[in-house]
Amino acid sequence: MFLTSILFQTSETQLSFKKMKQDLLKISLRQNAIYVPNEAIVKENELLTGATFTFVENVAKNGFSFSEPLLKALNNASYRYKIEILKTLDSVLGSTNNWTPLVRNWSIPTGETRFDHLVTWLANIKVLRNDPVKTLQCGHIIPENTFPLERYNGCPFCGKPFVFGNIERYGQTSKLKVLELWTDEDLTQYFLSLLQAKTALDATQIDSLKMLLKYLPLPKTTISMKETLVVVIDTLIEQNQSDKAQLYLSSPTDILRYLWYKKTGFLQIIEPKNFVKKVVPPSNKFIFLNGGGTTILEAKLQIKLKYTRAECLMVATWLNNLELDIEKICEMMHPKRGMWVRFIRALRLPEYSKKKGFEKLAELLDVFYNQLYNVWQGNVNNYRLKCDTEKTFGLLKQRPGLFARSLFANMLWFGPEQAVAEFSQVIDKVPARLVFTLNMYAKNYFETNIQRSVRPLGGINKRIAPNPLLKIYSKTQLESMQNNIEELCLLAVKKRFTAVLNNNKTIFIDEQLFNMPVAIGDRSQTIQDLPVALMGTRFPVEGNSIRLFMQWGKDMPAQHLDMDLSCNIAYASKTEYCSYSNLVATGCMHSGDIQSIPDQIGAAEYIEIDLDALSKAKAKYVSFTCNAYTYGNISPNLVVGWMDSKYPMHISETTGVAYDPSCVQHQVRVTQNLAKGLVFGVLDVENREIMWLEMTFSGEVVQGLDYKGVQALINKLSSKLNIGDLLLLKAEAQKLERVDTPDADEVYDKKWAIDSAKVTQLLVD
Numbered sequence: 001m002f003l004t005s006i007l008f009q010t011s012e013t014q015l016s017f018k019k020m021k022q023d024l025l026k027i028s029l030r031q032n033a034i035y036v037p038n039e040a041i042v043k044e045n046e047l048l049t050g051a052t053f054t055f056v057e058n059v060a061k062n063g064f065s066f067s068e069p070l071l072k073a074l075n076n077a078s079y080r081y082k083i084e085i086l087k088t089l090d091s092v093l094g095s096t097n098n099w100t101p102l103v104r105n106w107s108i109p110t111g112e113t114r115f116d117h118l119v120t121w122l123a124n125i126k127v128l129r130n131d132p133v134k135t136l137q138c139g140h141i142i143p144e145n146t147f148p149l150e151r152y153n154g155c156p157f158c159g160k161p162f163v164f165g166n167i168e169r170y171g172q173t174s175k176l177k178v179l180e181l182w183t184d185e186d187l188t189q190y191f192l193s194l195l196q197a198k199t200a201l202d203a204t205q206i207d208s209l210k211m212l213l214k215y216l217p218l219p220k221t222t223i224s225m226k227e228t229l230v231v232v233i234d235t236l237i238e239q240n241q242s243d244k245a246q247l248y249l250s251s252p253t254d255i256l257r258y259l260w261y262k263k264t265g266f267l268q269i270i271e272p273k274n275f276v277k278k279v280v281p282p283s284n285k286f287i288f289l290n291g292g293g294t295t296i297l298e299a300k301l302q303i304k305l306k307y308t309r310a311e312c313l314m315v316a317t318w319l320n321n322l323e324l325d326i327e328k329i330c331e332m333m334h335p336k337r338g339m340w341v342r343f344i345r346a347l348r349l350p351e352y353s354k355k356k357g358f359e360k361l362a363e364l365l366d367v368f369y370n371q372l373y374n375v376w377q378g379n380v381n382n383y384r385l386k387c388d389t390e391k392t393f394g395l396l397k398q399r400p401g402l403f404a405r406s407l408f409a410n411m412l413w414f415g416p417e418q419a420v421a422e423f424s425q426v427i428d429k430v431p432a433r434l435v436f437t438l439n440m441y442a443k444n445y446f447e448t449n450i451q452r453s454v455r456p457l458g459g460i461n462k463r464i465a466p467n468p469l470l471k472i473y474s475k476t477q478l479e480s481m482q483n484n485i486e487e488l489c490l491l492a493v494k495k496r497f498t499a500v501l502n503n504n505k506t507i508f509i510d511e512q513l514f515n516m517p518v519a520i521g522d523r524s525q526t527i528q529d530l531p532v533a534l535m536g537t538r539f540p541v542e543g544n545s546i547r548l549f550m551q552w553g554k555d556m557p558a559q560h561l562d563m564d565l566s567c568n569i570a571y572a573s574k575t576e577y578c579s580y581s582n583l584v585a586t587g588c589m590h591s592g593d594i595q596s597i598p599d600q601i602g603a604a605e606y607i608e609i610d611l612d613a614l615s616k617a618k619a620k621y622v623s624f625t626c627n628a629y630t631y632g633n634i635s636p637n638l639v640v641g642w643m644d645s646k647y648p649m650h651i652s653e654t655t656g657v658a659y660d661p662s663c664v665q666h667q668v669r670v671t672q673n674l675a676k677g678l679v680f681g682v683l684d685v686e687n688r689e690i691m692w693l694e695m696t697f698s699g700e701v702v703q704g705l706d707y708k709g710v711q712a713l714i715n716k717l718s719s720k721l722n723i724g725d726l727l728l729l730k731a732e733a734q735k736l737e738r739v740d741t742p743d744a745d746e747v748y749d750k751k752w753a754i755d756s757a758k759v760t761q762l763l764v765d
Contacts, residue, residue: 018084023211024187025088030204031190032531032754033182034066036073040081048075055082061170062089063177063662070181092529093661094639097554098601100165102592104151105653107608109584110592112156116146120157137162152592153655159562159595161603165655173662174542174646177531180751190755191216195232197757198224198765199433202523203671204532205757206231206267223248227267230258242314246321252333252340255318259343263303265672269336272303305346315343316352320361329364330373340368377402389414393422400426404434407485408445412469416481420488427492432763433520436726439489440520440719446470446478453695453712463709490729496764497733504745507727507736512750514724517717518763519756524694526668526680533692534756536717539665541611541688542646548607549659549667550626552638553597562595562629563638565605566702568710569614570621578607579702580629587613588622591656595629606658608651614685622683623710625702628676640680641667642690666692677702679710693717723753726762 028035052075056066066074074082090096103110123143133142134149138160142149147156154161182190194201194209201209209228213235223229229248236245249255253269260269307315322329333340344350344365353362367373376395383391396403396410403410403423411419427435444450448470451463470478517536524535533539550565566579567588578585580593591606609622626640643649643663651658668680679695695713697705727748731738742749753759 020215021081021084022088022091024215025085026092026529027190027208027211028182028187029088029092029179029530030208030528030532031182032177032751033180033186034070034074034085035182035187036070036077036081037184040077041073042078043076045075051079051082055086058086059089060176061662062093062095063171063173063664064089065176065178067178067180070179073181089661093664094551094554094659095167095661097551097604098164098598099167099549099551099604099657099659100153100161100163101604101606101656101658102152102154102156102159102161102594104153104656105651106591106606106656106658107589107651109589110148110151110156112147112583117157119143119146124157154594156592159593161594161596161598163655164598164601165652165657167657167659167661168652168655169650169660171662172645172647172649172660176662187212188216188219190757192219192221193755193757193761195219195221195223195228196761197228198431198760198763199519200225200227200523201757202519203525204528207527207671210235226254226257229254230261230267233258234261237314242317246318249318249322251324252319252322252329253336255315256333256336256339256343259315260339263305269339272339275303305342307347312347312349312352315347316349316358316361319349319364320358322360326360326364326367327373330368330371331375333368334373334375335377384410384413387414389418393418397422397426400429401431401434404430404438407438408442409467409469411481412467412473416477416484420484424488427488428495430492432493432496432765433760435489435492436518436520436721436763439486439493440721441716442482442485444715444719446482448475448478450715451708451712453709453716463712493729493764494733497730500734500764502734502736504734504736506739506744507731507746508739508742508744508748509724509727509731510742510749510753511724513727513748513753514722516723516750516753517720518723518726519760520720524668525672526678526694527671528666528668530664530667531754532756533666535693536720537692539644539690539692541683541690542644543648544611545644545649546609546611546683546690547643547649547658547663548609548624548640549604549643550606550638550640551602551604551659553602554637555600556597556602558597558599560596560630562593563605564593564627564629564701565590565607565640566625566627567607567609568623568625568702568705568707569619570623570707571617571619575707577702581701586617587611587619591658604659608658609683611683611685611688619685621685621710623679623705623707624681624683625677625679625705627678627701629701638670639667640670640678641665642681665690668694677705679705682710682714691717723748723759730762 024035048071052071055074056071059065074085120140120143123141133144133146135141136155138155138158140155140157142157149156153163153165191212194205194212197205206227209231213232218232218235223232233245233248233254236242257267257269261267264270264275266275319329324332349361350365352358353365376399380392380395383395392410392414396406403426407419407423444452445467448466451465454462454464473481515538517534519534548565548567550563552563553561564580566577569576569578569585569588576585578588578590580590583590583592587610589608594603594605597603614622624640624642626638642665643660644665645663649658649660649663666681670678677697679693679697682691682693683689684691691714693713695710697709728738730736736746
């Protein structure tokens with residue numbers, strides 16, 4: 001499929017051609033590529049032009065270079081398209097944002113203390129009568145012998161910035177990131193891979209999918225994941241094609257998921273009470289009117305159900321046309337019965353059920369309200385409590401997916417031998433992603449001294465204690481359970497690979513793939529605008545220092561909005577913090593606490609981390625965190641990440657700007673309220689590598705971080721199957737010879753693996 005024919009369709013939906021090009025370029029950049037459509041090629045030069053050399057130099061300043069095919073395509077691309085590429089890079093990297101911190105040349109401590117803040121506070125409430133050094137623009141009085149004002153770009157007392165500088169140094173990185181060529185065909189294939197993904201898409205993939213659905217026609221393909229289905233249905237309805245949406249709706253849960261997504265923006269069905277807890281910060285629990293953040297009253301109004309007649313008719317038609325048996329539909333509605341009762345009333349379904357042609361809807365409502373149906377899960381729980389193994393396992397085998405999710409608990413309850421034997425009869429019917437999940441998490445589950453990390457729907461990361469039933473088994477028995485699960489799962493996976501006809505003889509597996517986890521569970525809720533990485537991916541540190549950065553408040557009016565960048569330094573027997581309240585810590589230096597943002601351009605904070613100093617102090621890990629100190633959760637469009645370079649990175653002596661887009665190793669963007677705190681990376685000091693992870697917590701300061709929770713999440717991510725090992729299973733099952741050169745029949749390199757949705761096609765069902 002070529003995009004040329006699509007360009008003329010966009011005028012019908014009044015989409016900007018310029019906006020479309022930028023969106024498609026952003027999507028390709030996330031996949032470590034640059035999209036060059038056929039219509040952008042305007043000439044056929046063999047030699048590189050002078051304009052192309054200049055273009056390459058400008059891109060290199062941002063830390064990127066081009067592969068040979070991409071360079072040839074860009075050499076023949078129009079001048080305007082090259083400008084769009086540069087604008088897109090500037091937008092993604094925030095080159096035009098404000099990156100000025102509070103302190104100038106902040107690598108040298110200012111010497112400020114809590115006593116300075118106390119003296120300044122007393123002077124401003126007129127308790128002290130000392131002559132001030134200066135009254136600042138914000139109105140605060142700074143007494144003598146407190147803050148060295150010549151070192152600040154704003155008020156050291158209230159954190160309001162006055163001076164703004166520009167990025168001074170570009171291209172300090174020691175290694176350029178090579179971008180590949182994306183054609184119209186590559187764009188279409190990526191679109192298909194998102195739709196066909198066999199695991200839930202993360203926030204970056206969902207954002208890319210929404211943009212692609214705007215510009216490309218929906219292809220005929222099987223959509224495996226329910227969350228992906230909701231996005232497709234929403235697009236069809238926006239295009240006034242609700243009748244086509246009916247074709248994708250196979251259960252009442254699909255309908256409920258769509259309705260709740262339109263109200264909350266979440267693709268998972270989060271209970272109303274959990275939604276309120278998620279969007280209302282702890283400090284607002286008893287506040288109904290205040291100057292910031294979401295209150296309980298506002299959160300409840302947000303999910304108040306109100307629909308037009310057209311929407312009511314649409315949902316009534318969907319329910320009436322479901323092909324499932326009425327009792328089956330009611331059973332599927334039962335787990336969310338309270339929500340369904342509210343939706344039925346708001347959608348006026350009893351009224352529509354009386355109309356001609358809606359007889360099935362009328363019978364459905366009658367059966368549902370009078371509860372004239374059996375609940376499968378209730379029967380399972382009943383027989384399980386009675387220890388009736390025959391009937392319990394008989395019911396579980398009817399639904400292999402739910403059997404897989406409860407397998408570990410049933411092994412402890414009924415005994416491992418019988419539970420595994422019964423499960424082995426239906427394992428071939430279990431989705432591959434669940435089989436791999438069982439194999440990955442068996443070790444952690446059957447360990448009596450390891451707390452597990454979980455994130456409930458709508459909640460933050462939590463630690464849960466081991467199953468109490470583990471205590472009745474010996475260590476040898478628990479190890480045997482782990483081995484049984486691993487052997488069973490690996491055998492099932494090999495059988496699935498063996499069943500796939502493959503005439504190839506050789507396979508190449510890039511060594512980097514053994515450091516990349518398979519995208520199963522732990523989906524990220526932040527957007528990665530630079531080449532994406534899965535949670536658990538490890539980044540080696542090239543130099544001796546890491547520079548954390550945070551930028552927030554872009555395109556927002558000037559206001560008090562206090563976001564804090566901080567880190568937690570963990571030792572064998574103690575913990576240390578570097579944050580707004582402790583600007584200097586062992587091996588860490590903070591750039592100062594900005595509490596108010598200027599108009600439209602945002603504000604920035606940094607932390608410099610010295611690995612040699614941390615190694616000398618015998619630090620184990622450093623957790624990178626950002627926190628929302630003011631009312632509300634972490635600010636939308638807040639960007640956090642870290643920079644790394646083999647050589648020392650510059651800090652401006654005049655403004656303190658320390659950002660260089662070329663040195664950015666990884667960054668993420670928060671697009672929705674997550675929580676009061678977010679861990680976005682952990683530095684392993686001894687191994688000199690950073691693990692990218694995403695863990696939310698409820699603390700408004702770094703001291704609220706539970707480091708044991710971080711360790712639990714690291715254990716969980718470390719146990720995940722990596723892509724390299726999955727390919728080794730495939731090679732063994734299909735009798736493929738692994739070779740060391742990429743001229744094999746099947747080639748799996750980093751370029752292939754960056755599309756995690758395509759990687760999930762290895763999960764054979």
